[in-house]
Every structure is written in structure tokens, then in C-alpha cells.
Amino acid sequence: MSTDTFLSIDFGTSNSLVGAYHQGKRYEALTLDEKASDPTMMRTLLYFPNPDLCYYGAEAIEQYIQQDMEGRLFRSFKSHLPNQNYLGTVLDNRILTLETLIGVFLLELKKRAEKSLDTEVTKAVIGRPARYSMDSVADGFALHRMQKAAAFAGFKEVQFVPEPLAAAFDYRRQLTSEKIVLIGDFGGGTSDFTLIKLRPSGFSKDDVLAIDGCPLAGDALDSVFMSHKLNEYFGAKSRYRLPMGSNVMTMPKGVTLRLNHPAHIVHLKEKDTYEFIREVKKCSLTAKDAEAVERLFVLIEDQQIFPFFENIERTKRALSNSNETDFEFDYPGLEISEHFTSPQFVEWAKDTRENIFASLDQCLKDGNVTADQVDLVCLTGGTAKVPFIQKEFEKRFGLERLQTQSHFHSVLSGLTEAAGFVAQGTQIL
Template sequence: MSDSILAIDFGTSHSLVGALHQQKRIDTIPIDPHHPDDRSLMRSLLYFPTANQCFYGSEAISKYTEMEMEGRLFRSFKSHLPNKNYIGTVIDNRILSLETMIGLFLLELKKRAEAHLKTSVTKAVIGRPARYSMDDVADGFALHRMQKAAEYAGFKEVKFVPEPLAAALDFKRQISEEKLALIGDFGGGTSDFTIMKITQSDFKKSDVLAVEGCPMAGDALDSLFMQNRLNRSFGAGVQYRMPMSSNLLQMPQAVIERLNKPAHIVHLKEKETYEFIKEVQRCALRDDDKSNIDRLFVLIEDQQIFSFFEEIEKTKKALSSKPTAKFQFDYPDIETSDVFSSDEFITWSEQFKEGIFSALDRCLKQAQVEPHQIDLVFLTGGTAHVPFIQNEFRRLFGEEKLQSKNFFHSIMSGLIESARNWDEL
């Protein structure tokens, strides 16, 4: 048994692993040999062709395609952690709890890291959002589930470190004089902030003035395209009347919520929900509504959900640099074409923006500092590059204070620093 400590950045969309091994930093471990660009980066994907077989990361995508999209592909499963109503899923009569799903993923990361280090490892520092949920009970429940998942993966000792704090510890290595820094970390599922005194002295808990966040980030922005327009083509606006009833009904909000969100839509395939949607289709009043539900069944049954949301993400990214962007999806029977503008995207994102900057306000208040007192602002993550986010940070802090950093590796680097400061965590 070694004294090594794994540093795991388990993200909603991507994951990385580093280590403190024999007191030396290993900044990244190649955990995904199938990744086309960066073998240290693994997409947080699980693919079950059967209940007893699982593939991970890039291989999950290739096997999913190779096996003609049979089985179940899960993405953004981390986002279910604070939801007490989401227990897990069933695959071929095998019950898989969420803790087991995440535990399987962490176990695979652990195995690949151990093979690289040539030693077994039972200690880990794992990144966590500042908040899994705005509800304190749900936030604690999510952390409890992560603890269970880590135990399932075989870790005996685990410390969970807020991801923006990890990013701050990475930036600390690069600063030669004392600064008051704000770190904004925008992932796939959460947006998090840390305000911290950065010095060249050893890390102390008292250096951290505040950590705050909210469960809104890249996936929430993706869902806006479904919510505001695209879901109409998949039955969101259906009207129906049950036999022997005069009541005019609409597709329940619970079903629409699943349809809108990349982490939730896969669960429309679960038997009870699926049978309910079939009943809605039988009772739909308009032929167009029946056709739109047919499109939904093709999306689900032909396993096109992942590809559809990939196209949404491409459209979102294009709107960061263009006034309009075309969405084009060409799969037979669910062909979809639309044009989105950056102006409507900004309008749809108002609640999202409010949630993020309310979290920032809380962070500033906890730290008892004003924006002008912040010396440096480090922004990490893809959503940090969305123009309306950038513009608001410029307005609050000034262009000269803003710095960007490679999202995927800054948190990892800081988690390794956290491992070095194990006793201070």
C-alpha cells in the first residue's frame, strides 16, 4: 500500500485525475486512451449495452455508436445528486442506485490511475461544487451520496474540496505578492465562487474568506434551447382529453422538465413514464401533436438524445461569437432546423444570469468585501466565455482585473495542492 493520494475532478461533463505520489505532483494521469485530443480528459459518460457491462468516456460514445445505440447512455448524472426523488435507474431488471452509478465511474478512474502509478491507492481528494443545491438539506444529502460513491469505489479516506477553492490554490502557485482574488468556476452543472487571500505562505484555512455558488451552469444554458422552442417539436405543447372526461389537459410539467434537460431526458424511457406518454398520444386532439410524440419516441428509442444535445451545445457556443447560429439535426424522422439569435439567448438567460450573480453577491457579502477591493478575478470554464457573463464581470471589476485559465486543468492542479495540505483541509 502506498502513501499516494489521488486528486479527482469529477465533473458534470468531464473528469480528470492527478496525484500526489511519493510527495511529487503528477498533474495529470492519462485516464482515457480513446480521447482524440487529450488522454488526461475523460467525458463523464456511462454506457450500459447490458446490465452487466459498462463503458466509460470516449469509449462509451464509440461503443454506443458501434452497437447501434442499443442499451443506455448516461450523461450529466452528477447533477442528480441533490434530488432525493432520483433514486437511480433500472437496466434489464437490475437496479442501479445513483451512488452505484457514480461509484462505478469513480472506481474506473481509480483503477486506471492505479495502473499508471503501479500501486493501489485508498486516499483521495475529490472536488465538489460550492453548492450542489441552494437547499442546505439537499446539499448535505448530495455530499452524503458522494461519500457513499467514494466508498463503493474503494476509497478508505476521502476529503471533498470546493472546486473554486481548488482553482484558487492553483492560482496561488503563480502569484508572487499578496492579492485578494475572486475565482469563478463555471462547470457543466454548477457555478461557484471563492474569495481568498493569495500569498506565498503555506495555505491556511483562514485565507479563505468565502465560498459560494449555485446549481446553474452550462447544462442549464443548453436546456434553454429546448425549453423555449425545440421541445414543441417533441410533444411539449400537446393537448389531450382522457376517455369519458371533458377536461382538456396538457403534457404534465414533470414530463416537460425531463424533456428539457440533458441529464433527465434519458429517463423518459423508463417504463412508467414511457407508457404514460403513449397514453397521452392516444388521447391527443390534434394530428400534429400525435406526430410530435412520434418524433419524441424516435428521439428516445433510436438513442438520439445525446447527439441532439451535442448539436444544441454547438449552437450555444456559436452564439458566443456570432449574432445568429443555425441549429441543424438531420436524423431521419426527427429532422430539425432552426435559427437562434444571441439577443433571444440573452433574454432567455435572464434567470440564469440572476442566479449566478446572486451567488456572487452572497460570496462578496460573506467575505465582507466590495468589488473594488478585489485585486484579481480568475474565471475558469466554458460558460465563463459567454459574452453576457464576461460583460457583467467587466462591469463589476474592470477589464484589467480579469484573467482566464484553462478550466479543465486549473481545478485539478489545485486539488493536488489540496492533497499536499491534507491536514489543513
């Protein structure tokens, strides 16, 4: 038995969880956020009312609302890791690199875990998506930044473990015989797959047949509501003509791509983009075109981006349980009322779904396994609840081979098991 203490950290795009391997025992999920409906899960959110003060998780939202949404709220920042153009942000006059931003968040997770375990910890097993990016250079860059973030948080020894492999460790506990298992973990930022030969006990790294994934998941599904409908309220289709110019133009792609995505929309605040939108408004073709751009300013200026995307996410979740739902947003100047249906959502999400399942096909191909040879398919993560994801698996593998975990702890549980392996010197990768 090892006396080493390792934290296991599932740092998610939307939600984060921490466990530990401590004094030879596994601690599955430590209390992280007393204010959350599940205190073992903290929303991956940071709120800086000013550069010297930061709130986390449920309290970040509470304070953000209490303080009239002044200051800066950061969400989905894990998605920026592979983006070489995104180095960080500026808080007042201070540069905050992405590594520091994530480091601040990891440090808080560490402090809360240490409090819960009543001991200082400097070692961790941290989850990572199968692929931060489809581009291998960007993927390496992302991992390097995570290493820096972990060092910032005070971790001296860190092992990164693919999140879908961690989920496989968790599923293994239910097995009584060896099986070829496909794990799908559908989160906020990434969809991750592992194909693995799972045995009830013992583990060899050769059992891992393939790991693959792609940076499209829950946030990408939220974004289709914007890209296919709601962005027109914010000028995505507004026409303008520059002074002296003769061409009628519409909002450029660089702006609409930001507008559409929960992780990128905050960048509309950047000076150049902001100035450009102001110009578009001045040169709008009609009053209606200008009105839509004005709504974009209200969205940005009145700090309505976060609540607006929260509303979109609620709408998406409602469509997991019902065939249609209403979208209502009633902030003054931004009143929007729409009705959405499941078939609409399925149609809008077609490209995203196809890309996600292409990476599943790649995983099977890499593992040299056909769909028929898979004994069991286990799905986890919040986005696994989306009906068309479920249906696609049913179509490919049949309901009998499908198992969906409703809780959010599979990755953490597996990371905690991996922490035990690492503490005892077993190589897992």
C-alpha cells in the same frame, strides 16, 4: 516529505480529471483516456451495452454508436446527487443505485490512475461543488452519497475539497503579493465561487472569506434551447383532451421539465411517464399535436436523446464565437432545422444568469467584501467561455481585474496541491 500517495480527483458533471501526490511529487494530470482529444480529460460518461459490461469516456460514445445506441448511456449523473427522489436506475432487472453508478466511474478513474502511477492507491482528495444544492439537507445528502461512491471505488481515506477553493490554490502560483481574489468556476452542472485572501505562499483556512455557488451552469444553458424553442417539436405545446373530459390540456410540467434538461430527459423512459405520454398521443386534439408527440417517441425509442443534446451543446458553443448559428438535426422522423442568434440565447438564459449571479452576490456578502475591494477575478471552467458570463464580470469588475483561464485544469491542479497539503498533515478546511 510524506510518502503517502493521494489521488486528486476532479469528478465533473461533464469532464473528469485525475492527478496525484506521489512520492513527494505532484503529478498534475494523468493520462485517463487515450481516445480523447485531450487524453488527460475523460468525459463523465458511462455506457452499458448490457448490465455486465461498461465503457467509459470517449469509448462510451464510440461503442454506443457502434452498437446502434442499444443499452444505456449515462451522462450528467453528478447532478442527481442532491435529488432525494432519484435513488438510481434499473438495468434489465438489476437495481443500480446512484452511489454504485458513480462508484463504478470513480473505480475506473482509480484503476487508470493506478496503472499510470504503477501503484495501488486508497487515498484521495476529491473535489465537490460549493453547493450541490441550495437546500442544505439535500447538499448534505449529496455529499454522503459521494462518500459512499468513493468507498465503493475502494478509497479508504477521502477528503472532499470545494472545487472553487481548489481553483484558488492553482491561481495562487501566479501571485507575487497578497490579494483578495474572487474565483468563479463555471462547469457543466454547477457555478462555484470562492472569495479568498491569497498569498504567494503559506495557507491558513482563515484566508477563505466565503464559498458559494449554485446548481446551474452549462447543462442549464443547454436546456434553454429546449425550453424556449425546440421542445415544441416534441409535444411541449401539444394539446389533448382526455376521454370523457371537457378540458383541453397541454403537456404537464412534470413531463416538459424532464424533456428540457440533459440530465433529466432520460427519465421520460420511466414506465409511468412513458405510458402517460402514450395516452396524450392517443388523445391529441389535432394531427399536428399528435405528430409532435410521435417525434418525442422517436427521440426516446431510437435513442436520439444523447445526439440531440450533443447538437444543442455544439450550438451553444458556436454562439460563444459567433453571433448566429444553424441548428440541424436530420435523423429520419426528427428532421429539425432552426437558426439561433446570440441575443436570443442571452434573452432565453436571463433567469439562469440572474440566479448564477445572485449566488455570486451572496458570496461577496458572506465574505463581507464589496466588488471594489476585490483585487483580481479569475474565471475557469467550460461555461466561463460564454460571452454573456464574461460581459457580466466585465461590467461588475472591469476588464483590468479579470483573468480567464482557457484550460480545464485549474481545479485539478489545485486539488493536487491540496493532496500535497493533506499528505503532509496541513489542515485546509
